[in-house]
Amino acid sequence: xxxxxxxxxxxxxxxxxxxxxxxxxxxxxxxxxxxxxxxxxxxxxxxxxxxxxxxxxxxxxxxxxxxxxxxxxxxxxxxxxxxxxxxxxxxxxxxxxxxxxxxxxxxxxxxxxxxxxxxxxxxxxxxxxxxxxxxxxxxxxxxxxxxxxxxxxxxxxxxxxxxxxxxxxxxxxxxxxxxxxxxxxxxxxxxxxxxxxxxxxxxxxxxxxxxxxxxxxxxxxxxxxxxxxxxxxxxxxxxxxxxxxxxxxxxxxxxxxxxxxxxxxxxxxxxxxxxxxxxxxxxxxxxxxxxxxxxxxxxxxxxxxxxxxxxxxxxxxxxxxxxxxxxxxxxxxxxxxxxxxxxxxxxxxxxxxxxxxxxxxxxxxxxxxxxxxxxxxxxxxxxxxxxxxxxxxxxxxxxxxxxxxxxxxxxxxxxxxxxxxxxxxxxxxxxxxxxxxxxxxxxxxxxxxxxxxxxxxxxxxxxxxxxxxxxxxxxxxxxxxxxxxxxxxxxxxxxxxxxxxxxxxxxxxxxxxxxxxxxxxxxxxxxxxxxxxxxxxxxxxxxxxxxxxxxxxxxxxxxxxxxxxxxxxxxxxxxxxxxxxxxxxxxxxxxxxxxxxxxxxxxxxxxxxxxxxxxxxxxxxxxxxxxxxxxxxxxxxxxxxxxxxxxxxxxxxxxxxxxxxxxxxxxxxxxxxxxxxxxxxxxxxxxxxxxxxxxxxxxxxxxxxxxxxxxxxxxxxxxxxxxxxxxxxxxxxxxxxxxxxxxxxxxxxxxxxxxxxxxxxxxxxxxxxxxxxxxxxxxxxxxxxxxxxxxxxxxxxxxxxxxxxxxxxxxxxxxxxxxxxxxxxxxxxxxxxxxxxxxxxxxxxxxxxxxxxxxxxxxxxxxxxxxxxxxxxxxxxxxxxxxxxxxxxxxxxxxxxxxx
Numbered sequence: 001x002x003x004x005x006x007x008x009x010x011x012x013x014x015x016x017x018x019x020x021x022x023x024x025x026x027x028x029x030x031x032x033x034x035x036x037x038x039x040x041x042x043x044x045x046x047x048x049x050x051x052x053x054x055x056x057x058x059x060x061x062x063x064x065x066x067x068x069x070x071x072x073x074x075x076x077x078x079x080x081x082x083x084x085x086x087x088x089x090x091x092x093x094x095x096x097x098x099x100x101x102x103x104x105x106x107x108x109x110x111x112x113x114x115x116x117x118x119x120x121x122x123x124x125x126x127x128x129x130x131x132x133x134x135x136x137x138x139x140x141x142x143x144x145x146x147x148x149x150x151x152x153x154x155x156x157x158x159x160x161x162x163x164x165x166x167x168x169x170x171x172x173x174x175x176x177x178x179x180x181x182x183x184x185x186x187x188x189x190x191x192x193x194x195x196x197x198x199x200x201x202x203x204x205x206x207x208x209x210x211x212x213x214x215x216x217x218x219x220x221x222x223x224x225x226x227x228x229x230x231x232x233x234x235x236x237x238x239x240x241x242x243x244x245x246x247x248x249x250x251x252x253x254x255x256x257x258x259x260x261x262x263x264x265x266x267x268x269x270x271x272x273x274x275x276x277x278x279x280x281x282x283x284x285x286x287x288x289x290x291x292x293x294x295x296x297x298x299x300x301x302x303x304x305x306x307x308x309x310x311x312x313x314x315x316x317x318x319x320x321x322x323x324x325x326x327x328x329x330x331x332x333x334x335x336x337x338x339x340x341x342x343x344x345x346x347x348x349x350x351x352x353x354x355x356x357x358x359x360x361x362x363x364x365x366x367x368x369x370x371x372x373x374x375x376x377x378x379x380x381x382x383x384x385x386x387x388x389x390x391x392x393x394x395x396x397x398x399x400x401x402x403x404x405x406x407x408x409x410x411x412x413x414x415x416x417x418x419x420x421x422x423x424x425x426x427x428x429x430x431x432x433x434x435x436x437x438x439x440x441x442x443x444x445x446x447x448x449x450x451x452x453x454x455x456x457x458x459x460x461x462x463x464x465x466x467x468x469x470x471x472x473x474x475x476x477x478x479x480x481x482x483x484x485x486x487x488x489x490x491x492x493x494x495x496x497x498x499x500x501x502x503x504x505x506x507x508x509x510x511x512x513x514x515x516x517x518x519x520x521x522x523x524x525x526x527x528x529x530x531x532x533x534x535x536x537x538x539x540x541x542x543x544x545x546x547x548x549x550x551x552x553x554x555x556x557x558x559x560x561x562x563x564x565x566x567x568x569x570x571x572x573x574x575x576x577x578x579x580x581x582x583x584x585x586x587x588x589x590x591x592x593x594x595x596x597x598x599x600x601x602x603x604x605x606x607x608x609x610x611x612x613x614x615x616x617x618x619x620x621x622x623x624x625x626x627x628x629x630x631x632x633x634x635x636x637x638x639x640x641x642x643x644x645x646x647x648x649x650x651x652x653x654x655x656x657x658x659x660x661x662x663x664x665x666x667x668x669x670x671x672x673x674x675x676x677x678x679x680x681x682x683x684x685x686x687x688x689x690x691x692x693x694x695x696x697x698x699x700x701x702x703x704x705x706x707x708x709x710x711x712x713x714x715x716x717x718x719x720x721x722x723x724x725x726x727x728x729x730x731x732x733x734x735x736x737x738x739x740x741x742x743x744x745x746x747x748x749x750x751x752x753x754x755x756x757x758x759x760x761x762x763x764x765x766x767x768x769x770x771x772x773x774x775x776x777x778x779x780x781x782x783x784x785x786x787x788x789x790x791x792x793x794x795x796x797x798x799x800x801x802x803x804x805x806x807x808x809x810x811x812x813x814x815x816x817x818x819x820x821x822x823x824x825x826x827x828x829x830x831x832x833x834x835x836x837x838x839x840x841x842x843x844x845x846x847x848x849x850x851x852x853x854x855x856x857x858x859x860x861x862x863x864x865x866x867x868x869x870x871x872x873x874x875x876x877x878x879x880x881x882x883x884x885x886x887x888x889x890x891x892x893x894x895x896x897x898x899x900x
Contacts, residue, residue: 017051017058018174023162027059030160031136035064035104037878039130041137043153046164049200049227049294052140055164056108059138066103067136070095074114075254076293080353082385085109085119090573090870092126096135097872104134112141112149116353117387124148128158128612129871131848132878166197175199176214179206187215200292204230207279228298234278235299241271245288246280250299251311251327252319255289264314309333322346329361336365344374356381360394372401376410383410388417405431405466412473421477428477431470434490468497475510482661484517484700501540508532509547516701520737521554524701542571546582550589554703556739558596559775565590573867584613584622591629596705598779600637600814601854607633608847609870624663627651628670635674636780639816644674665699669706677817681713692722694729704733705778708744712751712784720755727752743772747785754792762792780818783811787822794829802829844886852879856892857899 017024030040042059046052060069078084086092086109099105112120127137141149153159167175172195173188183191191214195201204227206214235243248265249256262269276283280295290296303311312331316324325346328339343362347355359378363371375397382391395414401407412427471494479487491511499507508531516524528548536545549564568586587610594603607629614623627650635644651667668687675683688710690696698704707730714723727748734741750765766789773782790804805826812818845853848869855865862876869876880892889895 017054018167018178019171020055020058020162023055024059024062026160027136027138027162028062028064031063031067031104031106034106034134034136035066037132037134037874039127039133039135039137041127041139041152041159043149043159043161044138044140044164045143045153045161046140047142049198049292050164050166051199052164053110054199055162056110056138056140060106060108063106063136064104067106068099068102068104069106069108070099071108071110073110074112074119076114079114079116080357080390081116082118082351082353083116083122085112085115086123086126088118089122089125089129090867092122093129093866093870093872096126096130096133097866097874100134100872100874104136107135107137109138110140112139113144118353120149124152125870128152129869129875131871131875132882133872133874164199167192167199167202168197172197172202175202176206179203181206181211181214183215198227200294201227201230208234227294228301231280231295231298232302234280238274238278239271241265241267242273242275242278245271245275246299247303247307248311248314249281249288249290250296250303251308252315253296253300255284255287258283258286258288260318261288263318264311266314325358325361329365332365334365335367340366340370340374352381352385353387356385356387369402373406376401376406379410380413383413383417392418405433405463405470409466409470409473412470416473416477421481425474425477428470428474432467432474432490432494434471434474434493462498464498465500468494468499469503471497472499472503472507472510475507475514479510479513479517482517482699484514487511487514488518505541505543508544512547512551513701516551516554518700520700520739521551521556521703522738524551525555536567536571539571539574542568543582545571546586546589549593550585553589553593554701555737556703556705556741557776558593558778561593562590562597562599565593584610584626587613588622588626588629592625595629595632595636596778596780597775598811598813598815600633601850603629604633604637604847605851605854605869608851612870623657624651624654625666627654628666631670632673636677636817637815639677639820641674641678648674661699665702672706672709676709676713677815679716679817679821681716684710684713685717692726698733700737704730704737704739704741705781707733708741708748708781711748715751715755720752723748723755724752740776743769743774743777743785744781746772747781747788751788754788759792759796763789763796766792779811780815783808783815783818783822786811787818787825790822791825794825802826805829845883846879849879849883849886852876853883853895853899856880857896859896 027042030042034040044052044055063069072085074085087095096105096107109115109123112123115123123139130137139149144150153161169185169188169192172192173183173185176183176188176191191202191205195205208230235246238246244265244267245261248261252261252264258269258272262271265271272281272283272288275281275288279291280299281288282291290299300308309331312327316327316331319327325339325343328336329343332339340362343358343365347358347362350358356378359374359381363374363378366374375394379391379394379398382388382394392414395411398407398410398414408427408431412424412431415421415424415427471490475487475491475494478484478490487510491507491514494507495504495511508528512524512528514524515527525548528544528551532541532544532548536542545564545568549561549568552558552561552564565586569583569590572583572586587606591603591605591607591610594600594606607626610622610626611630614626627647631644631647631651634640634647648667648671651663651670655663655667672684672687675681675687685692688696691698691707691710692714707726711723711726711730714720714726727745730741730748731745733739734745746765747769750762750769753759753765754762766785769785770789773785786804786808790801790808793804794801805822809819809822809826812822851869852865855868860868862873862880865876866873883895884890887895887898889898
């Protein structure tokens with residue numbers, strides 16, 4: 001599926017299959033739905049030999065005419081090869097989209113349990129993005145699905161789950177009939193008991209035994225009781241050259257050209273005739289392969305070690321250079337310096353995971369310090385590829401290495417990714433040659449230091465490079481733990497060392513964020529300015545652009561933050577391998593920024609994209625923040641209090657799981673914002689009781705955009721003195737952080753004056769605040785300011801009241817709870833509030849259809865919309881067709897006119 005092979009446009013009928021009538025009918029129904037643009041996923045789960053492949057073949061044979069088929073099978077040997085089964089999700093979706101031009105598509109993926117993690121994640125991402133596509137996905141796996149597939153497979157709305165278990169007695173009899181053997185009830189029961197209903201065992205016995213043996217009324221069946229024994233018995237009955245051919249094929253471990261495996265076995269090619277006739281192997285397109293993995297395992301496991309090594313040596317002589325290395329390792333009987341050197345050289349040109357595999361092999365055929373160095377470099381690469389669990393399996397070997405900076409760096413990273421920042425810090429300090437400090441442990445953001453950034457594939461890592469990378473890792477650990485001063489010191493030192501380009505960018509991020517924590521986001525931006533140009537065009541700088549956009553947000557500059565984050569997402573999309581772990585934060589922070597600017601629709605779109613990435617990767621470090629955005633949109637925009645509370649609870653659960661300061665504070669703010677939308681000032685004051693009592697430290701890194709609603713709440717609760725004290729502290733905090741909150745502060749001062757009866761000062765203050773309110777003032781704050789001014793003018797009988805209230809309505813446009821308040825006040829004036837035109841049929845649009853409308857209205861093509869929403873072109877066409885039907889229109893031009 002990763003390649004460019006042709007589609008199978010005429011699926012052949014599968015072999016006879018017993019039972020599964022209801023399941024096949026359900027899949028036929030799903031296929032009919034897929035043909036009409038309702039994509040479906042079928043998850044077929046069962047143990048090895050249970051009949052999954054036979055069922056899939058039958059299901060493919062059942063497909064209606066016109067279906068094309070893409071088929072891929074995972075291989076155990078490729079489980080560490082990134083994207084060995086399927087391409088990255090964007091490429092996979094693009095291929096599926098193109099394939100649908102010829103008709104509906106069936107995607108068959110067999111043995112997903114063997115697939116590499118990257119392929120499993122890419123496939124899961126792709127199926128989650130299907131919408132309106134004419135695609136049916138058939139997946140087979142053994143029980144115990146990994147990654148997010150277990151949860152997806154249990155979602156009955158999106159996945160048809162078919163467990164393949166033991167055959168019943170009746171199905172055993174039916175299967176026997178397909179082999180020309182009529183079993184009576186007693187014979188069927190005996191065969192069923194003998195095989196425990198295992199489909200492959202039943203098929204094997206039906207092939208191996210005569211009808212007389214199978215139908216004998218009494219006595220034990222003479223066939224072996226295990227498939228392994230059956231396989232070996234069948235092998236033993238073959239001529240010697242055929243047996244040798246099978247042994248060589250088992251050692252090679254994959255389908256291989258007949259001529260090649262014959263050379264490895266040193267037998268003539270016609271030795272394959274008897275072997276194929278036995279049913280143990282098949283010959284297809286001149287490639288020999290075992291008919292079932294269990295046959296290969298049985299043959300391989302029966303080989304004596306010396307014979308196995310000899311066959312591995314022969315395989316190394318006849319296979320390609322890369323594959324030959326694996327067989328040379330399997331044949332090695334002790335240290336082999338030449339082989340280790342060849343493995344290391346081959347690793348230098350590969351991606352992280354295959355390179356790590358070769359370096360681990362090199363370590364096994366090396367000894368002493370050289371073996372330890374190769375091991376440590378391999379573990380570094382596994383961590384860099386996100387294979388933390390696989391890397392952790394080598395921890396005992398790492399701990400057994402001699403003391404030194406490289407060992408300390410690797411142990412520090414292993415501790416960090418195990419969620420133990422306190423244990424990681426001393427290791428990283430020793431690796432960076434920094435003295436220990438007696439600072440208390442701090443909770444850290446689980447995003448944390450990414451992998452060491454040096455090229456561990458190639459030459460021996462120098463002590464200076466290890467120290468530099470350890471310093472970068474330590475700086476990130478410190479700032480994610482809220483220790484900005486220390487992060488600045490360590491990051492500054494790291495930038496003076498020999499860093500790789502990626503480590504250099506990470507060090508700059510640590511320096512800027514550390515400065516934000518010490519002196520505020522504006523100071524952090526100043527730190528970053530010498531490194532990052534105003535307009536970033538290099539995809540390699542995507543991470544830094546996300547960092548700058550985030551800092552702009554915390555500097556209370558949401559419009560500039562949105563521009564940077566949108567640019568970062570575009571850059572990351574142009575180079576998908578760059579900043580993959582930053583994308584969830586970019587989408588989440590962009591949703592926050594757009595919420596402040598009042599672009600509610602786009603905020604919802606990016607919040608949803610952030611949540612999708614969070615769910616797919618279980619990114620605990622940003623889950624609470626993403627749920628917080630959803631809560632604010634549900635409450636402040638839609639007035640859906642139940643949904644808002646559900647998101648707040650989910651955010652709270654994420655905080656409990658992670659415990660980071662950012663996650664906890666973000667969740668508190670979200671709860672207070674929802675309370676503001678509900679006009680519940682006491683809830684806001686309760687959330688920020690520590691702030692009100694001046695007992696809660698206010699982080700230097702905060703944007704302070706949440707603080708005005710606390711002042712507002714104190715006033716609405718009838719506590720003007722508390723409000724005045726909070727406002728003075730807000731003013732001082734803004735000055736300390738160099739954050740421009742002049743318009744909001746002036747407006748709040750006017751509201752305090754109003755509460756104290758100084759109407760003239762209040763009117764003058766509102767006028768000044770309105771004049772100061774620029775594009776960076778949050779839409780809700782701008783609307784509140786205009787609303788207060790309009791209400792006071794109305795109380796004074798001023799003709800300007802209506803103008804201010806209508807301006808407030810524009811600022812609040814789309815935020816239902818706030819619009820309702822303004823409309824109420826306009827109604828008290830006897831004025832008819834302007835009504836925003838509602839398109840006929842618009843209420844029927846789904847959330848995804850609204851997102852498509854919003855992007856098409858901006859002038860985007862279907863392909864651009866698909867890229868933005870991370871779906872296929874066909875999905876966009878489908879949603880757009882539904883939109884046209886619901887709105888009663890026929891063209892994009894008309895849609896833009898209606899929306900604009």
